[in-house]
Amino acid sequence: MKHRYLPMTExxxxxxxxxxxxxxxxELFADIPEAVRYKGRLPMSEALDEYALLRHMKQLADKNADFDSHTSFLGAGLYDHHVPVVINHVISRSEFYTAYTPYQPEISQGELQAIFEFQSYICELTGMKVANASMYDGxxxxxxxxxxxSGAAKRKKIVVSSAVHPEARQVVKTTAAGLGLEIAEVGSSDGVTDLALLAQAIDGETAAVLVQYPNFFGCIENLAAIEQLTHDAKALLVVSANPLALGVLETPGKLxxxxxxxxxxxxGISASLGGPxxxxxxxxxxxxxRIPGRIVGQTVDRSGKRGFVLTLQAREQHIRREKATSNICSNQALLALCASVYLSVMGKEGLREVGGLNIRKSHYAASRLGAIPGAKVAFSSPFFNEFVLKLPEGSDPGAVNAKLLGKGFLGGYDLGKDYPELSGHMLIAVTEKRSKSEIDEFASVLEGCL
Structure with a gap:
């Protein structure tokens, strides 16, 4: 009998x-009480032929509100940036999308070189000396x-700005709970970390200060001032930075x-319904x-030819197990390749140009939306491509976004979900993809929804 797919026969x-x-x-489900078991048949159609199945799945997919069907002003950590077509062409090559950790360098030179290039780009963008092969996410x-x-400073207290992404702060707290670290949050003022409160929170037990640049509200933190407060206490300064913004902002390393x-x-990484x-x-x-994860190094072989290897592996879990500096033992090589291709295609001037477009378009949008009767831009601090818009008194961002969705727009993030004091405020993101006509139309539609 010929089967089209690999079946499971009787x-x-x-x-x-x-x-x-x-x-x-x-019998495998005997431990599940009868009262909570699903009885009968799931509401599914009969088996469909290939064409009918493809049509059905497309109909389901078309119900999604995506960046193709809607104009997006939603950011909050995941953005509608242009993805050059060459990226998907490169990452679709089987040598890359089937690759795993290259333990055998002699047959993995292409993968290792791609990772090395990513590390080199990250060092140049951030102004730092060493970068790893990538992490799961920010x-x-x-x-x-x-x-x-904490390990380097031999201290247990971590000071985190409340202007750091709320989800990132939650991940930090979850990790801290397992390791017995103390988390102290510092509030913000005018959209940036309150330096007076930060100075009060930092003490002799502080291992690190964590800030975001630009922060969750889109505002640009005063890293020089924060660095002074942090290093005066012999703590480490940790900066979570938008890499695209680093094309136009001073590098954290220099600060x-x-x-x-x-x-x-x-x-150059697509939003992909939220990840990866x-x-x-x-x-x-x-x-x-002490850096977690993989590091690819450049070396020469016995003939003097350039080559690439995994280096400093004694730090890692697969060798040191419980003595490792981290339990991260993998990386996002395929998506790091996206970033490498993007940066190589754009170049320094291209990256600076894209960053400038983000700044100019978001500031134009801020001037248009801030002119809506009853609305105003909430903070006066400088921002990159996101800003906080205070809606007219009594407006519900959730209800407003529902109306915008029906008119073809993905509205801003409702900040009241994470910051009760910012109820009625919306975080608006404007990338290089947004045209003047789209911004003008959004302002007009938003005003109508209000």
Missing amino acids: QDRSEMLAEIGIQSVE ATALSEAAVLA GADIVVGDAQPL TCGYFAVAEHLMR
């Missing part, structure tokens, strides 16, 4: 049941930075950061042997 089923010593599949990178800082982390999603993305992690040279 003989296969019988042999597996016999091997584990039961008579039927139902939030886990930040939590790993807190762990590294005194000890660890710079972030999410590479703005660098790719975290990056860079440190000052003296922290090189």
Whole structure:
């Protein structure tokens, strides 16, 4: 009998049941009480042929509100940036999308070189000396930075700005709970970390100060002032930075950061319904042997030819197990490749140009939306491509966003979900993809919805 797909025949089923010593599949669920079991048949159609199935799945997919069907002004950590078509062409090559950790360098030179290029780009963007092969995402990178800082400083207190992404702060708190770290949150003023409150929170037990640049509200933190307060207490400064913004902002490394982390999603990685993305992690040279994850190094073979290898592996879990500096033992190589291709295609001037477009378009949008009767831009601090809009008194951002969705727009993030004091405020993101006509139309539609 010819099968189009690999089936599970009745003989296969019988042999597996016999091997584990039961008579039927139902016996596997014997521990689940009858009262909570689903009875009857799930509401599914009969089997469909290939064409009918594809049509059905497309109809389901078309119900999604995505970046193709709607104009997005939603950011809050995941952005609608342009993804050059060359990226998907490169990452679709089987040598890359089937690759795993390259333990055998002699047959993995292409993969290792791609990772090495990513590390080199991250070091140049951040102004740091050493970067790893990537992390799972920006939030886990930040939590790993807190762990590294605690170990390096031999202290247990981590001071975190409340202007750091709420989800990233939650990941940091979850990690801290397991390691017995103390988390102290510092409030903000005019959209940036309150320096007076920060000075009060930092003491002799502080291992690190965690800030975001630009922060969750889109505002640009005064890293020089924060660095002074942090290093006066002999703590480490950890900066979670938007890598695209680093094309136009001063690098955290030049401003005194000890660890710079972030999410590479703005660098040619599609939103993909919320992920996966790719975290990056860079440190000052003296922290090189504490950095989590993989590091690819450049060397020469016995003939003097350039080659690439995994280096400093004694730090890692697969060798040191419980003595490792981190339990991160993998990386997002394919998505790091997206970032590398993006940066190589854009170049320094291109990255600076895209960053400038984000600034100019978001500031134009702020002037248009801030002119809506009853609305205003909430903070006066400088911002990159996101800003907080205070809606007219009594407006519900959730209800407003529902109306916007019906008119073809993905509205801003409702800040009241995470900051009760910002109820009625919306976080608006404007990337290089937004045109003047789209911004003008959004302002007009938003005013109508209000």
